[in-house]
């Protein structure tokens with residue numbers, strides 16, 4: 033498996049894992065948090081409704097308290113004086129208070145004075161006392177009996193909801209005392225406010241929240257406490273309701289319909305959040321993969337290509353390109369250093385295989401190679417090539433007389449002299465055998481080669497290396513066989529050497545210390 037695949041798979045796996053985690057976090061943490069906020073929002077709103085109705089009840093109770101502790105009322109409950117009725121118990125008075133039911137009961141719970149009005153009737157203010165009193169009385173009686181007359185005067189009250197037709201009525205009642213709170217109570221005063229549609233609308237406007245009220249249905253409603261009931265109507269709306277408790281009695285069901293914009297927002301945030309996260313993860317994964325490709329894979333492949341080129345060309349003078357200043361650049365540099373070592377080792381090795389260690393001249397192997405390539409080249413140009421085969425005269429005697437190390441020194445001196453004689457760049461001097469040397473002169477014919485041979489002989493003589501055992505000269509001397517030819521398919525390079533060797537043999541045989549040309553058919 034390639035590095036690319038090995039890294040791509042984990043990155044894709046991690047991206048998928050991250051996306052899944054984001055999905056679960058959004059779904060199980062973020063979205064439920066929005067739902068919780070929505071529930072709190074619903075509870076707060078329904079509480080606002082209940083608080084507003086409680087405030088309304090407090091206002092009614094305050095009015096009741098005012099009237100029940102008024103000395104005139106106290107007197108009225110004894111003498112039923114008309115002046116009180118004329119000046120106070122007028123429909124307009126109750127209209128001003130926003131009260132539709134006013135009921136004065138005597139101590140035994142019988143109606144002493146009653147007024148039930150419909151202020152919104154089409155025909156104007158309508159007195160409904162005769163038709164509705166019977167419906168109100170039992171409730172008023174029942175509540176009056178709940179008032180604890182032994183309690184503190186301020187706490188002697190009852191309140192709740194009664195019904196006229198379909199309409200709930202919010203009411204409060206208190207026993208009637210003298211203004212200083214002394215004396216026996218003289219009956220009860222009860223005021224009630226009909227929670228008509230108009231009234232609910234007004235209250236809704238005040239708290240800027242539409243709400244509805246309905247009597248408590250003891251069969252269907254949870255009436256155990258002021259518990260909230262919140263249910264989703266659909267995706268868009270939520271219905272929250274709560275039973276309003278008055279004096280510990282479940283009295284009125286209040287409800288509001290709310291838009292579900294919080295969970296909608298949560299849902300949108302969840303969708304956007306997940307999408308954004310998935311997109312980001314995708315973008316990050318692709319960026320990582322691209323970066324990895326650009327920073328690692330491609331440079332590695334480029335380096336591999338360089339290495340392949342160098343190894344197939346077997347040219348260790350080539351170098352890998354340094355493309356990056358990073359780890360892969362360092363690796364390329366290390367590889368180049370290795371190539372440098374291989375190259376210098378190769379050069380050394382080549383030198384060793386082509387050089388004679390004693391004289392530093394080319395050896396026979398190198399000479400053969402160069403002679404062949406010069407031969408091939410000159411075959412095309414038609415120029416001649418000459419070789420000189422050189423042998424030191426009586427070298428065995430020299431060795432025997434002066435010793436082997438002196439013989440070595442003599443060979444080195446000879447090599448120096450021959451090197452100087454080979455002036456052209458294409459000339460080549462090689463150690464051909466023990467005390468035999470070969471000089472290759474491309475582009476040189478027999479005459480010129482013989483001139484060079486004569487110069488060589490003279491240079492050796494001028495070196496004047498003593499050789500007491502030589503019969504050819506008092507100093508070290510050389511014999512030379514010279515052969516030259518224009519390379520063609522009629523000969524091979526070894527023919528030329530053989531001809532020079534024959535000429536050398538002739539030189540030796542005819543007294544040594546001379547250069548003789550060979551005869552070689554063109």
Ligand SMILES: Nc1nc2c(ncn2[C@@H]2O[C@H](COP(=O)(O)OP(=O)(O)OP(=O)(O)O)[C@@H](O)[C@H]2O)c(=O)[nH]1
Pocket residue numbers: 390423424425426427428429431435436437438439440443465466467540544
């Ligand atoms: N010191 C030394 N002597 C060498 C070396 N290589 C060959 N020789 C000697 O060169 C001598 C060659 O002797 P011969 O082949 O008989 O030739 P020669 O004595 O020169 O006689 P002619 O060639 O007939 O004049 C031998 O004694 C070899 O031992 C070398 O590397 N160093």
